[in-house]
Amino acid sequence: xxxxxxxxxxxxxxxxxxxxxxxxxxxxxxxxxxxxxxxxxxxxxxxxxxxxxxxxxxxxxxxxxxxxxxxxxxxxxxxxxxxxxxxxxxxxxxxxxxxxxxxxxxxxxxxxxxxxxxxxxxxxxxxxxxxxxxxxxxxxxxxxxxxxxxxxxxxxxxxxxxxxxxxxxxxxxxxxxxxxxxxxxxxxxxxxxxxxxxxxxxxxxxxxxxxxxxxxxxxxxxxxxxxxxxxxxxxxxxxxxxxxxxxxxxxxxxxxxxxxxxxxxxxxxxxxxxxxxxxxxx
Amino acid sequence: xxxxxxxxxxxxxxxxxxxxxxxxxxxxxxxxxxxxxxxxxxxxxxxxxxxxxxxxxxxxxxxxxxxxxxxxxxxxxxxxxxxxxxxxxxxxxxxxxxxxxxxxxxxxxxxxxxxxxxxxxxxxxxxxxxxxxxxxxxxxxxxxxxxxxxxxxxxxxxxxxxxxx
Numbered sequence: 001x002x003x004x005x006x007x008x009x010x011x012x013x014x015x016x017x018x019x020x021x022x023x024x025x026x027x028x029x030x031x032x033x034x035x036x037x038x039x040x041x042x043x044x045x046x047x048x049x050x051x052x053x054x055x056x057x058x059x060x061x062x063x064x065x066x067x068x069x070x071x072x073x074x075x076x077x078x079x080x081x082x083x084x085x086x087x088x089x090x091x092x093x094x095x096x097x098x099x100x101x102x103x104x105x106x107x108x109x110x111x112x113x114x115x116x117x118x119x120x121x122x123x124x125x126x127x128x129x130x131x132x133x134x135x136x137x138x139x140x141x142x143x144x145x146x147x148x149x150x151x152x153x154x155x156x157x158x159x160x161x162x163x164x165x166x167x168x169x170x171x172x173x174x175x176x177x178x179x180x181x182x183x184x185x186x187x188x189x190x191x192x193x194x195x196x197x198x199x200x201x202x203x204x205x206x207x208x209x210x211x212x213x214x215x216x217x218x219x220x221x222x223x224x225x226x227x228x229x230x231x232x233x234x235x236x237x238x239x240x241x242x243x244x245x246x247x248x249x250x251x252x253x254x255x256x257x258x259x260x261x262x263x264x265x266x267x268x269x270x271x272x273x274x275x276x277x278x279x280x281x282x
Numbered sequence: 283x284x285x286x287x288x289x290x291x292x293x294x295x296x297x298x299x300x301x302x303x304x305x306x307x308x309x310x311x312x313x314x315x316x317x318x319x320x321x322x323x324x325x326x327x328x329x330x331x332x333x334x335x336x337x338x339x340x341x342x343x344x345x346x347x348x349x350x351x352x353x354x355x356x357x358x359x360x361x362x363x364x365x366x367x368x369x370x371x372x373x374x375x376x377x378x379x380x381x382x383x384x385x386x387x388x389x390x391x392x393x394x395x396x397x398x399x400x401x402x403x404x405x406x407x408x409x410x411x412x413x414x415x416x417x418x419x420x421x422x423x424x425x426x427x428x429x430x431x432x433x434x435x436x437x438x439x440x441x442x443x444x445x446x447x
Binding site: 001003023025026027030031033034035038039040041042043045047071093094095096097099100179180181 | 285304305307326327328329331334340341342343345346347348350351353394397416417419420421
């Protein structure tokens, strides 16, 4: 095993031993290990790589280190700069899980229920990938390719996630059985870009990969009174919620039925829109 | 395949871990190899909090920590929160409030409350109810209904700040 101290260390170890598992916070991987579902004899540990910790601002963009923990996402300036990400991070697990779990781990696990994924999808996030040979960038929409599947190549790791700093309100909403320790039944992120005059919606847990509700976005974008920050016509709010519900491609599973998920995601869409545009007709 | 021997620093002392399987969790190593059974094993998936420990001062589920990756970290378990063999403030508070029934969740809760009290507001005020509830939201208790646990947190906060002895 390798306890990496630098990204170069980690990439060199992976180049030499491409079958080694990558371990960040361990909150997903160790569950499989404890159950005997994941067995391994080699691992590259990432949680002591300082370059992967923390975040920086580059112009209108935040570069979030893959090792940023959920606890770190709810502290400092991130709740102001990317409110939906902080809101999503706060809904993850418990303090214990938020102290360990990381943004890069959430992206790499690529679970349909990954709480940051709808936010990153709404924000059109870019994933910075690195190997000993190369660096490349992929939009989140091309990175996540299926249920717990992604475009990460052998020898590659996630170095950072880039998100824009937008001017406008953001909401993250999630349905579960209680406030803590919930794997989402449905989740939704809504971000407003006042300067671009658009609204973007990312949906989680309603399809194999996180989705954008593009028709709903296009519809509501034309209905907003940007001067008052409202959607004046109730019918447009209804239409938006219906289009979001229609975009969902959910399945029945042990956490909820497809029918419930389609219904719930419409409810979340309406709630998020009315919070983002509080002057709207309800 | 077993790992090379490694050393874990637990409760201020160094402990050799020879011949472990690489996939062993910190919880497993604490309980089965180091003779520290205070951290409890229930869900092994981070749901219940009964295995909570502090690693470099941060509360984590030891079942989700790869033991071999915790080399060089300062690990504090329930066995280490009361140096000198007496009771720690949080333990006294739980006894006083009667916040224990079967006791299985208690070590994890004590670690969570101890961590909360390490970060008490500087102005001397009590942590508010939401803060306390969020701080223990990862620790399941199926006996008490949490009422006396919340009471114990308030007593412990008082002791920690020197408001009472």
